[in-house]
Amino acid sequence: MRTWVYKSNRKENTYLYVDRENDFDNIPKALIDLLGDLSLVIEIVLEPDRKLAQADPVEVMSQLQIQGYFLQMPPGDSKPEKLC
Numbered sequence: 001m002r003t004w005v006y007k008s009n010r011k012e013n014t015y016l017y018v019d020r021e022n023d024f025d026n027i028p029k030a031l032i033d034l035l036g037d038l039s040l041v042i043e044i045v046l047e048p049d050r051k052l053a054q055a056d057p058v059e060v061m062s063q064l065q066i067q068g069y070f071l072q073m074p075p076g077d078s079k080p081e082k083l084c
Helices: 029-035 058-065
Strands: 002-008 016-019 036-044 068-073
Touching: 016 058, 058 068
Parallel strands: none
Antiparallel strands: 002 016, 002 036, 016 068
16 A cells, blocks of 8 residues: 655654545645644555554554544653544
8 A cells, every 4th residue: 555654843762654645635624734734754655564663564554544634642641643
């Protein structure tokens, strides 16, 4: 599964994975507002056995299929509202 990973320029160590390059239509506006400008970090092909630094590839793939994006937050944070 091709995936594009964007870094939030407002929230340190926060990354947004999307299933289409530069397509943020499925991302809630409130989340986009919290993240601020996004910078493309990498385009990768996700597979269940691919090692990711701080995310489970199976969970990422599942969320991409369900909602079209996956939000990776800093270690210890578990809810988007903690980004405020």
